Amino acid sequence: MSIAETGEFGLITRIVARLETGAASLLGPGDDAAVVAAPDRRVVASTDVLVEGRHFRRDWSSAADVGHRAAAANLADIAAMGAVPTALLVALCVPTDLPVEWAEELSGGLSTEAARVGAAVVGGDMSSSPTLTIAVTALGDLAGREPVLRSGAQPGDVVALAGRTGHAAAGYTVLSRGFRTPKLLVEAYRRPEVEYAAGPTAARLGATSMIDISDGLLQDLGHVAAASVVGIDIDRAAFEVPDQMRDAASALGVDPYVWLLAGGDDHALAATFPPGTQLPPGWRAVGSVHEGTGVTVDRRPWQGGTGWDHFR
């Protein structure tokens, strides 16, 4: 059955029936707006949009995969402020010939990914469009902490990482060359595994800056370096190339460090910590902050490309 047959309200009813609720959902879907708890009198809010053909392909990812990824991209932004996600709102633009099941499974993926952190889909909007588009807004709770900004890195700080880099980019390359394996990489592209809890943990431990790695480690650390008016050096040896990535890189003729250092979409969190901080489990040191500008790798400019610009 296509969406043209169910109509807007029929589809909304079917989607809402699939959604789980969350502790912060004071009023969920069905009214003009949702009401979400904001216990410390502030709410953290971020929006990310996924466009078919640009951020996903229906022949590469299932509807549930796209839902998981759309949610993860947003929830990671909330975690990167040191906050705990509470709610998602979803604007869904769909071609009228889209099967209803696709929209339902997308919503299931969004809801399931949100439930991992105790958040829920509380509202949304829907329209027909020639281009399948999913815009998600995530809300979150700072639990009384100050938000961890991009601008607080200090010379001498340690740069640390929670989560994987390069896996999603490698999976994307694999898929774009017509392969479906290795599964590790393809699955990483389809559904990022984000260390959500690492964000609040870093905030509690005194992280001086933090960012969600969505466009590539070097590019995103470039935002931290610029906002903090510091230089950042990455230690290439801190990045191990997993066997399956090495094999794929070799087969495809790619330098795996381009994936690891410049590949986006894994949504690892990068943070800076004062020197001597005992890093919590899940965080590992990958570089250091110094006086200066820009991002280097082993103290040299990086030549392998820096990441993703959605208009180039």
Place this chain on the structure above:
Amino acid sequence: MSIAETGEFGLITRIVARLETGAASLLGPGDDAAVVAAPDRRVVASTDVLVEGRHFRRDWSSAADVGHRAAAANLADIAAMGAVPTALLVALCVPTDLPVEWAEELSGGLSTEAARVGAAVVGGDMSSSPTLTIAVTALGDLAGREPVLRSGAQPGDVVALAGRTGHAAAGYTVLSRGFRTPKLLVEAYRRPEVEYAAGPTAARLGATSMIDISDGLLQDLGHVAAASVVGIDIDRAAFEVPDQMRDAASALGVDPYVWLLAGGDDHALAATFPPGTQLPPGWRAVGSVHEGTGVTVDRRPWQGGTGWDHFR
């Protein structure tokens, strides 16, 4: 200059430079997420999406007009809960050949409309897309009041309206027949004039239910009737046909009451009040609630069409 030339980050810089700030903006654009004040430990949140060709046309509306309308559609949803809007987040999907000025003026319109109620654009995302799409999320503050839902209307209540109906629908019809006047109607379509303050006022006065009229009065009151398990009767005589609307209707061969009762996009607020409530300025009685189901006009079923389904 096109967006392909400025690139994603160049365009974001230009847009952010145009934004005004708001009292609730604790942290505005530029980090992974924004931080917005939520003084009463709750936040009201709503999302609406506008798609080119479906919700607007660039030859009918300026970029600033589209920005005003996208903001108004969302801010009205917040007002319809009885809340005061605090912030907007904007996901913007644009063709790469879109002139940069268009995106800048759109953002200016969003920011200016938000500023009318003291709210501000605090964040967003941007992507290229073949289809120009604007998804806006609005946040708001209930100031300690309970949200006014669709489900609280009681038999005996008065149905009241704040703001215009039918003007935007008439403007749309005028434009779709190739005319550019009357200005009153065309301007109403381009930039709705929403009585934002009427929402919180109605909440303070004990409104039992409230809704933003976005799809047409009869259709949207149908949601109130269904959620409240009541019937609603609208008094046709409560709707005056303005001269310019009467002339346009006559010239175009349209029944103006179809615009007034079934036309959307003016974002009037409809609310129900207990019998005997002295309606505040800006609100006028247009009908009554009774035991039963559905929405009637002068106690009869309405035959003129009920409103807008985005998939039909």
